[in-house]
Amino acid sequence: MGIKRTSFMLVxxxxxxxxxxGLAPTAASSAAGVRAAADESGAVAAFYRSxxxxxxWFAPRSGAAAQQLVQLLATSSADNLDPRRYQAQRRAxxxxxxxxxxxxxxxxxxxxxxxxxxxxxxxLKHDPGMGIIYVDSELxxxxxxxxxxxxxxxxxxxxxxxxxxxSR
Numbered sequence: 001m002g003i004k005r006t007s008f009m010l011v012x013x014x015x016x017x018x019x020x021x022g023l024a025p026t027a028a029s030s031a032a033g034v035r036a037a038a039d040e041s042g043a044v045a046a047f048y049r050s051x052x053x054x055x056x057w058f059a060p061r062s063g064a065a066a067q068q069l070v071q072l073l074a075t076s077s078a079d080n081l082d083p084r085r086y087q088a089q090r091r092a093x094x095x096x097x098x099x100x101x102x103x104x105x106x107x108x109x110x111x112x113x114x115x116x117x118x119x120x121x122x123x124l125k126h127d128p129g130m131g132i133i134y135v136d137s138e139l140x141x142x143x144x145x146x147x148x149x150x151x152x153x154x155x156x157x158x159x160x161x162x163x164x165x166x167s168r
Contacts, residue, residue, distance in 0.1 A: 058110060
């Protein structure tokens with residue numbers, strides 16, 4: 001992920017706080033997908049309630065954040081994600097409609113962009129079984145085993161005399 005992509009994601013994640021990254025991963029089944037969409041919509045709605053309905057992407061000081069998010073979604077293949085999942089063209093049309101200043105269009109675009117952002121962050125953070133492209137099955141990440149974690153850890157109970165080695 002490039003510096004520009006990373007910095008955008010950090011700024012947006014900070015704005016969303018735990019809403020964007022605190023969602024649990026879901027299975028790829030259609031029922032789970034419906035639940036995930038409902039969870040995301042609920043989390044986004046709670047986020048805007050906590051802000052008193054104030055816009056994030058179209059706030060006076062947001063600059064080109066909405067357009068940058070649409071561009072990020074359109075180029076999500078750079079992060080090994082499927083751009084079709086994020087419907088960037090549909091969101092770009094919503095952004096264009098919101099630029100008219102129509103409150104209903106702004107509210108709709110805000111919800112669409114925020115939901116897409118939550119999906120994107122979730123997909124970057126977890127492999128939900130869809131959207132992530134693995135060219136080679138051997139490249140698919142696997143979590144380390146408990147034994148591996150134990151063997152890699154440094155602990156005072158497994159390394160007697162560790163305090164003495166620090167004072168030398």
